[in-house]
Amino acid sequence: MMQNDSTRRGFLKTSTIAATGAALSSSVARTAHAAGSDEIRFVVVGCGGRGTGAAMQIMNTKGNTKLVAVADAFGDKAERSIKSLANKHKDKVDVPKERIFTGLDAYKQAIDVDCDLVVIATPPGFKPQQFEYAVNKGRHIFMEKPVAVDAPGVRRVLKSVEESKKKNLMVGIGLQRRHEPQYIETIDRIHNGAIGDVIAQRVYWNGNGIWYRPKTEGQSEMAFQCNNWYHFNWICGDQICEQHIHNLDVGCWVKGSYPVECNGMGGREMRMGGDATKSQIFDHTFCEYTFSDGTKMFSQGRHLGGSWTHVGEAVHGSKGTADPSGSITGPNAWKFSGQRLNGHQQEQHDLIEALMAGEIYNEGEYGAKSTFTAILGREACYSGKVIKWDQLLAEGKDLCPGIDEYTIDSDPPTMPGEDGKYPHPVPGKYNPFA
Template sequence: MSVKDLDRRSFLTKATVGTLGMATVLVACSSEKTKKSEDIVPDLLEQAPDGKVLKAGLVGCGGRGTGAVINFLDAGPNLQVVALGDVFQDKIDNCREQLKKERGVEIADENCFLGFDAYQKVIDSGVDLVLLCTPPHFRPVHVEAAINARKHVFMEKPCAVDPVGARSVLASSKKAEALELSMVSGTIRRVQKDYMTTALKVKNGDIGEIVGANIIRNGGALWHRRRQPERTDMEFMLRNWVNHCWLSGDHIAEQFIHEIDVMNWFLGENPKKAIGYGGRQRRLTGDLYDFFSIEYEYENGMRTHCASRQINGCTNGKVERIVGTKGIAIASGHILDTQGNEIWTYPKWEEGVTDPKWKVTNPFVQEHINLVTAIRTGKAVNDAEAQVNSTITAIMGRIAAYTGKEVTWDEVMNSDLYLGPKTYAFGPVAEISSEVPLAGEANKLS
């Protein structure tokens, strides 16, 4: 069956592994109002407290993984990175070189692990926590292994590319809670003080009752790799992972999840269904779309619009606009009245504000400060469920666009859709299609 013939059911049941038991995804944000204040500013630590040495292992040594491990080292005192794992030797070598150059850290040869099972070797190397930064397809299996080994987890976004994986991460997060292990996600806006303050003002009723949202992320094309004759199917796709849906979840999940997560956070509920569209004109490799436009609908009939585009040479920008009965919130730190006049803005440190309460710590470091603090104080934190919700929201939008059909939250949560091969090895990957999804039916000449 070609991609042209796939309908919504195919995109919801294309399974190659069994599903886990269903688990109800609860809304992470409470509807309880907080005390009103002009300056509700979260009190965040700029550095994790001192304590015994914490040893971390990195799984996935590409650009984001290398950045994450440096962010971890910057989070506080007595933090060490002692193990690295990847499927490519050059990625390990580059990461080791950058760690030595930028932080004076050297990783022993015996603690550098190569192969598809490198994640387990990192987990078993005597570390206290693991940083999981591979392409997101692999996240559910890596998270499960880490929690089973009773390790604390930092996991990059998104947590999965399909419903089977999302449910797996949810199950792992419940086990982590029972074991009092900490899990911190790479959805950075939730640890960013300007966003956090704006969210509290919205929760307090500063814009009245929320009636909708407009969420947009338009940017240029991401990097891509052309096929080299000597590379197998698996190596080509792994080195070109941001352009393959089974590895990345498409850019609506891999990158736009940041903005979708902000929407879910501010609204405090999950959409019940989605309808939308997307397409491809410019990408040179892989099977992803260049753009998405999704409308989400909620239980009370409220609707939100989300759109994302990755095409060079266009007008780009980001919008995170939450609309209420009394005003509008710009999630990054602005409140407007119903006429569009600004009535509050978050004081910007870079514009000369000197009161330290307004300083926004680099969120890529702040998430590790929070994780290390939780471990050292024995007060576990776990935001995995919120990332599962946002991942499912993105997947729902992707399926709606790929098929051109309305897709519900319950359908996705009950779906046995699994993207990816059954086994991992360098060589042909016959079960992975490279055809681009086409919604609807083809026109016919009379």
């Protein structure tokens, strides 16, 4: 993981945003695009905020990009996305009605379209099979985080990552801090000993809450849950996976490794006013991750209006401390003075520039392992037990069995009880292996 990341970071440091004509004429570059053209034809699977945002950011690059197909569970969402993109980049949108695909299996039709790059920005429960399909089709891929919700999903992604490497496919993952200069330089300094040995870390994603969309008349249970995917574990993975993964990823990046075990605690007292007919995920988690050298990473994740909000990381070393977003205190005190770039935009600048130049990098492994770090923490909080990385990865439960066969009218794996309430994990009773 660190070798791949170091190679990519070295490339980012020495490259520029505009690709040169010589790079475009390279043999590697010619294999990156259909029919030897410098046009990068891409499709979007998942037309929500991040899918639409990633498409817009791809179009904002200096690359000759064109959106040629979209897929989403809901047709109206796909159409709104296309309209929004065309309002700003009309010349880069070529999506006639016959290339707007809807339904839970629509990703196959979109990926089958003649294209170079696939953007996967669906709810994380669906990503493993979509990523696998895109790899099997030989597409370059940008996939939003997290990449799965459970151990079987992570194993499936890791297997596909190995196949993508054999095929020399670009795999970008939406952990955008890894593309932000302030993080890159600060963590390089930490790795070079600026704060001595890393002793402990604190990582936070404490926010106010999330959206909710009431069920409409005639809407199937599957459609309702897909439209409210953040509220259901099988499709979201909980807040620790969906948002807090960013901070956990930074902590693992700092260490250059992943935790071997975790214990945690959490609950769901305040989310949606405690109404279990609307949501099943926790509203707060606290984790103690342990790395193989015995050092700790302490994690807070929370959605609670009116409380302290903070998103960030802190690293404690034997010779000082660091904020990975751009500062160091102690004998080697330092503060980042360069330009702070928008990470979501920069990751697309880097991806498209590299693709045009034939510089293929693969972020799939750390995307999967950082996702699993979040899953490890979630299962520790749900169960109230110390959970080992190796055991959970090998034996962790499947939250969405048979997901490849789901349709918008299928019963989802989590159904409300007779009282209308959704089941939720109870620490001390929840079993992460059954």
